[in-house]
Amino acid sequence: MPYLNEIDKEGFSIINNVFTENEIENIVSLIENKTANNQANTTFRKSEDLFAIRQFHKEVPETLDFIFNENLQNIIKSTFGEGFFIKKAIYFDKPEKSNWFVAYHQDLTISVDKKIEVNNFQNWTVKQNQFAVQPSAEILEDNFTIRIHIDKTTKDNGALKVINNSHSKGILRIENLDFKNNKETICEVDKGGIMIMKPLLFHASNKTTNNERRRVIHIEFSRQELPMGIEWSEKMEFSMS
Structure with missing residues (x-):
């Protein structure tokens, strides 16, 4: 488990050279074909x-x-074992002149198929015609996210910045996080590399300043069964050879 200790301690790990140039080109081509026909x-x-x-x-x-x-x-x-499935996936394309930035936050909500009042499930909303809810901390703590970098990501084109080990403090209001006494890391990742992170890790991203594009595939994983017949609305199994 070469990365698990780092993920447990810091809340994230960066691994470069996971994808070849050819694999990235194939992924990009498939995305471009789909977006051209589905605006x-x-x-x-x-x-x-x-x-x-x-x-x-x-x-x-x-x-x-x-x-x-x-x-x-x-x-x-x-790193994590077997039994996980995709619970959510988003493709982000931050253009060269983007002024998009994201303030520090934890990833606290999950997408589900129905609303049922359950203990420790709170802050129900509807997003993109799906129910979203904040589940118990135990469910969030067992999940993980992998971010696949289609482009080289640096501090100048909106790389994530994180507060190391902030995932270990549970669900926390931002004003209760002690920024002065915690380490901040800018997570620069090479093209074809990945970042693994825990959802309770505080993370943010700045505006692009160098006119370089940043494309990322963000995939969230879980192995948790939800209570009371609630189902993950985006659940998809994936094959492991």
Whole structure:
């Protein structure tokens, strides 16, 4: 488990050279083909500062054979074990002149198929015609996210910045986080590299300043069964050879 200790301690790990240039080119080609023919799709979000495809694993499933290559499968199995499924996936394209930025936050909500009043499930909302809810901390703590970098990501084109080890403090209001006495890391990742992170890790991103594009595939994983017949609304199993 070469990355698990770092993820447990810091809340994240950066691993470069997970995808070859050819694999990245194939993924990009499939995305471009799909977006060229589906501009009116409601899961596609487009503005001057951001293009996003929600439910990416369902909208562009042809990419999954390239995404779950031998390297990524080995990383998932050796770090977390088996039994995980995709619970959410988003493709982000931050254009060269983007002024899009995201303030520090934890990823606290999950997408589910119905609203049922359950203990420790709170802050119900509806987003993109799906129910979203904040589940118990135990569910969030067992999940993990992998961010696949289609472009080289640096501090100048909106790389994530994180507060190291902030995932270990549970669900926390931002004003209760002690920024002065915690380390901040800017997570620069090479093209074809990945970042693994825990959802309770505080993370943010700045505006682009160097006119370089930043494209990322953000995939969230879980192995949790939800209570009271609630189901993950975007759940998809993936094959591990």
